[in-house]
Amino acid sequence: MIKRPLITAMVLSLSVVAGPAMANELMERASNTFEPIPKYPPVIDGNELTQAKVDLGKMLFFEPRLSSSHLISCNTCHNVGLGGDDELSVSIGHGWQKGPRNSPTVFNAVFNAAQFWDGRAADLAEQAKGPVQAGVEMSSTPARVEETLKSMPEYIARFEDAFPTQEAPVTFDNMAVAIEAYEATLITPDAPFDKFLRGNEGALNDKEQEGLALFMDRGCTACHSGMNLGGQSYWPFGLVSRPGGDILPEGDKGRFAITETASDEYVFRAAPLRNIELTAPYFHSGAVWSLEEAVSVMATAQLGTELKDGEVQSIVAFLKTLTGEVPEVRYPQLPPSTANTPRPVDMVP
Amino acid sequence: MIKRPLITAMVLSLSVVAGPAMANELMERASNTFEPIPKYPPVIDGNELTQAKVDLGKMLFFEPRLSSSHLISCNTCHNVGLGGDDELSVSIGHGWQKGPRNSPTVFNAVFNAAQFWDGRAADLAEQAKGPVQAGVEMSSTPARVEETLKSMPEYIARFEDAFPTQEAPVTFDNMAVAIEAYEATLITPDAPFDKFLRGNEGALNDKEQEGLALFMDRGCTACHSGMNLGGQSYWPFGLVSRPGGDILPEGDKGRFAITETASDEYVFRAAPLRNIELTAPYFHSGAVWSLEEAVSVMATAQLGTELKDGEVQSIVAFLKTLTGEVPEVRYPQLPPSTANTPRPVDMVP
Numbered sequence: 001m002i003k004r005p006l007i008t009a010m011v012l013s014l015s016v017v018a019g020p021a022m023a024n025e026l027m028e029r030a031s032n033t034f035e036p037i038p039k040y041p042p043v044i045d046g047n048e049l050t051q052a053k054v055d056l057g058k059m060l061f062f063e064p065r066l067s068s069s070h071l072i073s074c075n076t077c078h079n080v081g082l083g084g085d086d087e088l089s090v091s092i093g094h095g096w097q098k099g100p101r102n103s104p105t106v107f108n109a110v111f112n113a114a115q116f117w118d119g120r121a122a123d124l125a126e127q128a129k130g131p132v133q134a135g136v137e138m139s140s141t142p143a144r145v146e147e148t149l150k151s152m153p154e155y156i157a158r159f160e161d162a163f164p165t166q167e168a169p170v171t172f173d174n175m176a177v178a179i180e181a182y183e184a185t186l187i188t189p190d191a192p193f194d195k196f197l198r199g200n201e202g203a204l205n206d207k208e209q210e211g212l213a214l215f216m217d218r219g220c221t222a223c224h225s226g227m228n229l230g231g232q233s234y235w236p237f238g239l240v241s242r243p244g245g246d247i248l249p250e251g252d253k254g255r256f257a258i259t260e261t262a263s264d265e266y267v268f269r270a271a272p273l274r275n276i277e278l279t280a281p282y283f284h285s286g287a288v289w290s291l292e293e294a295v296s297v298m299a300t301a302q303l304g305t306e307l308k309d310g311e312v313q314s315i316v317a318f319l320k321t322l323t324g325e326v327p328e329v330r331y332p333q334l335p336p337s338t339a340n341t342p343r344p345v346d347m348v349p
Numbered sequence: 350m351i352k353r354p355l356i357t358a359m360v361l362s363l364s365v366v367a368g369p370a371m372a373n374e375l376m377e378r379a380s381n382t383f384e385p386i387p388k389y390p391p392v393i394d395g396n397e398l399t400q401a402k403v404d405l406g407k408m409l410f411f412e413p414r415l416s417s418s419h420l421i422s423c424n425t426c427h428n429v430g431l432g433g434d435d436e437l438s439v440s441i442g443h444g445w446q447k448g449p450r451n452s453p454t455v456f457n458a459v460f461n462a463a464q465f466w467d468g469r470a471a472d473l474a475e476q477a478k479g480p481v482q483a484g485v486e487m488s489s490t491p492a493r494v495e496e497t498l499k500s501m502p503e504y505i506a507r508f509e510d511a512f513p514t515q516e517a518p519v520t521f522d523n524m525a526v527a528i529e530a531y532e533a534t535l536i537t538p539d540a541p542f543d544k545f546l547r548g549n550e551g552a553l554n555d556k557e558q559e560g561l562a563l564f565m566d567r568g569c570t571a572c573h574s575g576m577n578l579g580g581q582s583y584w585p586f587g588l589v590s591r592p593g594g595d596i597l598p599e600g601d602k603g604r605f606a607i608t609e610t611a612s613d614e615y616v617f618r619a620a621p622l623r624n625i626e627l628t629a630p631y632f633h634s635g636a637v638w639s640l641e642e643a644v645s646v647m648a649t650a651q652l653g654t655e656l657k658d659g660e661v662q663s664i665v666a667f668l669k670t671l672t673g674e675v676p677e678v679r680y681p682q683l684p685p686s687t688a689n690t691p692r693p694v695d696m697v698p
Contacts (some may be wrong), residue, residue, distance in 0.1 A: 062430050071441050081411050081683045088693055092420050096445035278685045331678040334430045336627045344437055
């Protein structure tokens with residue numbers, strides 16, 4: 001359940017910016033607003049993270065044969081070596097088609113209240129089924145995925161290990177459940193900001209602390225708070241002042257397409273800001289490449305305020321303290337195709 | 350320097366197929382023809398495998414920003430999780446264009462006498478420069494690659510560590526040298542066949558030993574011998590009987606395009622057979638998906654002989670003993686783009 005805070009809750013605080021001498025007070029205020037990334041993956045209701053399931057999920061995450069072309073895997077657009085996304089404005093998929101929105105990072109995605117820019121998937125398992133079937137992404141079907149996985153004895157055995165109580169575990173749904181289990185391990189603890197939240201005031205330097213104070217005082221936290229500094233609530237992009245069509249393309253009305261409610265026009269899930277330094281370009285349109293520009297746009301569009309250059313720099317310095325420790329990923333070995341594996345189909349239908 | 354054995358050297362041996370009781374004799378004959386994959390990477394003249402260089406090379410191998418689209422890396426077509434290739438007939442590259450030939454495996458490629466199906470690159474460093482610039486593959490340029498790498502401070506530091514005696518080490522050539530260093534570590538020792546060659550006769554069962562004996566007796570070893578069971582010499586595809594255009598497309602005359610010598614029409618480098626179980630589809634055209642069919646085609650086309658079904662099965666059983674231990678690959682973390690990093694260009698020129 002995603003709460004949508006009332007806009008009135010976003011009244012700008014105009015309190016004095018905290019200086020380094022007030023690090024303790026700043027830490028206390030921050031602790032009331034944010035939460036550190038835990039060291040270990042969270043518990044997911046109904047999806048126990050067994051080693052067998054996580055290992056299978058990792059194979060599937062790197063498995064290009066889930067796409068009909070056999071070229072595109074989850075990792076293509078959610079590259080674990082590139083901050084968990086693809087560093088493109090919008091992703092390139094089947095037949096070199098462009099997706100409609102910027103690919104969000106898989107890192108810490110498990111902590112978002114819902115998935116996709118419009119929150120249309122309740123969890124990562126539901127999310128995982130989307131790109132596999134999307135014509136502009138992996139362009140496959142549940143039947144083709146199941147036929148593919150059943151054609152390789154190693155996958156059958158691994159699904160049996162991962163879902164030991166099920167009679168016929170090689171299913172499209174279980175593919176998604178295993179991918180969710182693996183993605184839940186893709187968390188990035190121990191960012192400097194996490195160390196600060198845990199009591200190490202030296203983890204953030206003066207400028208970063210200034211940026212943090214500004215981030216809270218100017219009201220950024222109305223949308224960007226909690227563990228992921230976002231990913232929890234929906235807001236109109238252009239709450240105060242709508243950006244131009246280069247940043248907010250008119251044709252993509254965001255959550256409106258899901259709810260068909262007028263007030264949801266141009267409403268998107270507030271972006272989670274963890275590892276934001278690694279995930280340019282920014283916004284659902286991927287139109288802005290510089291973090292400085294993204295911060296300025298947000299200030300104008302969402303808060304109706306013009307930040308000074310120095311303020312932008314401080315906030316960016318703070319945002320860069322959100323870069324955590326990326327988990328070690330050992331590349332999985334995938335089983336060879338067999339005579340029964342559907343052959344790649346690379347034509348665009 | 351690649352030797353091209355005289356065709357007369359390929360006279361078929363019609364000696365009796367060795368049975369299991371003759372394992373020792375078989376082992377001795379095999380040891381005269383083949384060589385095990387070593388446990389450690391080889392020494393490369395002029396390219397010392399320092400840790401700094403290998404680590405840099407790994408980053409570059411996984412670096413999609415070496416392609417102009419920022420989507421395609423070496424690993425896209427030489428996937429370390431898929432036997433070192435892409436399991437496609439021909440690779441898909443920039444703009445979803447198709448390459449002309451099947452992607453060869455990167456595993457043990459360092460042991461080939463030359464690179465590419467036509468041997469046009471003398472070594473892996475020379476090879477690495479090809480796909481980066483090919484319009485149908487990564488579609489970049491040396492200047493763009495250098496600009497990209499120089500835009501990221503971490504790459505500059507890593508090139509300095511990898512090439513400590515050079516003044517300005519961030520070059521396209523050094524990119525290729527580092528990739529070669531990394532690829533030299535992608536070797537797969539300890540296949541059952543290696544254990545057999547090292548004296549463990551139980552490493553191959555009766556059928557596999559029968560296949561090995563057939564492989565030697567029928568003359569396969571004329572082209573497929575040494576450490577990689579191939580990759581050392583050039584031969585016409587269709588030495589005895591030319592396959593149809595579905596397998597040997599008329600338009601691709603192989604080495605003829607390099608040497609412009611009539612006798613090089615349809616001449617290709619004999620494929621290395623290490624990990625062949627993992628690298629379907631087969632031949633430069635990637636037209637044949639089954640290893641059984643590939644063995645039959647070779648027997649007819651190159652040796653002018655029809656193998657019985659049981660013989661094909663035995664040879665395939667032997668070929669599957671060439672699957673080695675894939676090295677552990679820890680996914681590298683790539684530095685974020687900066688304001689100076691050239692933006693992705695995904696249009697086909």
